[in-house]
Amino acid sequence: MADNIFFEFLHMEMVDYVYKMDVSREEHEQVKMNAISTLENMGFRVGQGLIERFTKDTPSFKDDLDVMKFLCKDFWVNVFRKQIDNLRTNHQGTYVLQDSKFSLLTQFSNRKQYLLEAPRYLAYTCGMVRGALSNLGVDSIVTAEVSLMPACKFQVVIQRS
Amino acid sequence: LSQQTNTLNSELFTLTYGALVTQLCKDYENDEEVNKQLDKMGYNIGVRLIEDFLARSSVGRCHDFRETADVIAKVAFKMYLGITPSVTNWSPAGDEFSLILESNPLVDFVELPDNHSGLVYSNLLCGVLRGALEMVQMAVDVKFAQDTLRGDNVTEIRMKFIKRIEENLPAGEE
DSSP states (O other), X not given: OOBSHHHHHHHHHHHHHHHHHHHTTSOHXXXXXXXXXXXXXXXXXXXXXXXXXXXXXXXXXXXXXXXXXXXXXXXXXXXXXXXXXXXXXXXXXXXXXXXXXXXXXXXXXXXXXXGGGGGGGTHHHHHHHHHHHHHTTOOEEEXXXXXXXXXXXXXXXXXXX | OOOSOOBOOHHHHHHHHHHHHHHHHHHOSSHHHHHHHHHHHHHHHHHHHHHHHHHHSOOOOOSSHHHXXXXXXXXXXXXXXXXXXXXEOOXXXXXXXXXXXXOOGGGTTOOOOTTOTTOOTTHXXXXXXXXXXXXXXXXXXXXXXXXXXXXOSSEEEEEEEXXXXXXXXXXXOO
């Protein structure tokens, strides 16, 4: 089977490109926000597209927890070839998804050195998660944090209208 | 540590590539600029991908351009894109050949909008090949001769050997 590393390099190149483009246009602090949201929005559409393709035969979900479990198992396996390692919730709409070896961070050194830059390499995935959930009928805000590469945590806060 | 299978998810790849091209079209006024950016990004990817390739495939140094062509088509393309293009149309001097792609993972479900007739959608691949080969001391020219996205029957990448690069000289652009 073909390897995913080409995709990982494509993703890195995409992130670097979006950051470079914003640097040439905006002031410093604004740069970070714009690039992150550009990447997040790109991910959002892709997340919607991915879900469309593979939930045609899936029955509807009984609640948000069901949706999140689907995301952690089926979706994550389909996209990242592994499940989420740990799912926690406060049962009030906040979920924390832990991936101990996140596919898009494995190309970086397993050290704290690149910690400052890590968020930019998670924005696209946050968007994908938000997009996937959106197509499954769940509105959310998705953020991510890294404390020790390549482990990271995605936080999903479900929005009630 | 390497027990996790890390196999290509071609849908993710296709959709991500599509999102990237869409963003480039938003950022640049004309198709030529987008093509250039794709080539540049491909180059950056190629110079890293070759290291992975050399580390993981058991392919040794190629003795000539024909061997290089076979390795590219049968090993590299298979390893990274899951397809095996055919190698054809050799020039009499043996310095130029075509890769014919029956299918191209980058373009599944993609349609070129009308106002982008100059866009070489998969131009990233040309940069990847160019960058990768430069790291093994080969300067090549790579371009799309035919593209199913533009109505051709097949997708054809034309590769031409320019010259051998001396080792220890600085490589091309950033």
